[in-house]
């Protein structure tokens with residue numbers, strides 16, 4: 001039995017209740033901690049005391065809706081390790097949708113974490129906004145997809161707390177954190193190299209820029225589609241997004257000469273069609289599109305921004321437009 005990690009006395013969440021809620025897994029119990037200087041930049045300074053939801057219940061079906069009083073919580077994933085990264089949860093105090101945003105899952109996709117760092121400053125009118133701007137923080141600093149031996153976070157879900165690969169352990173902490181906050185939506189902000197609409201007849205794994213993939217259902221896909229349509233009306237033709245309801249990423253042609261080959265984000269066996277749930281099973285783990293399997297009621301949305309001849313500031317802006325539009329449709333902004 002490992003000793004249980006210590007939470008700071010300033011932790012905004014009652015630790016016992018939290019552990020009960022997440023099943024009492026001690027090794028993962030310390031993701032929430034009052035976090036001083038390592039939190040993402042935010043205009044919201046003070047953390048409120050937050051009571052956990054009514055619990056515990058070992059196998060609740062369905063589980064009661066959690067209640068998060070108005071305030072801000074800062075938490076750390078993989079605390080006190082070199083892979084530690086910060087997150088923030090901004091609670092309106094009003095019942096409503098809860099949205100989780102991940103940036104920096106891959107370290108060489110700056111548009112995603114730049115956007116997530118901006119989104120971390122938003123204040124939802126209803127529900128809660130939870131943001132982890134740099135999930136694979138060290139890799140964002142090194143500007144590599146993932147560090148040597150880290151493993152690929154977006155191939156690692158649901159993760160394993162005992163894995164030798166740190167990103168598998170990070171995946172497990174993300175899933176555990178998500179099971180605490182119970183987001184209805186996950187926006188996972190990524191970048192590809194080329195644009196999907198410029199892929200040519202044979203397509204290719206590097207050509208999924210300007211796409212949105214979702215593990216949504218007939219109930220949730222319309223909101224994603226509508227949000228995308230609204231954004232598409234406001235941007236130029238090349239920037240416009242495509243909703244990929246069938247996720248496939250195998251084969252295809254190489255990227256143009258001089259470009260950097262990029263692995264696809266959502267490589268998965270073909271023919272995982274929507275509606276229904278997209279649950280790509282990948283060697284060693286799944287992408288975030290399988291999130292609903294581990295976080296009940298969560299619709300994953302994976303946004304891919306093309307890097308080729310599209311400035312990173314615009315990529316970040318388009319990410320924020322998509323997330324902001326969806327949150328607007330949800331009544332959160």
Ligand SMILES: [Zn+2]
Pocket residue numbers: 105106109154189190191265
């Ligand atoms: Zn990525």
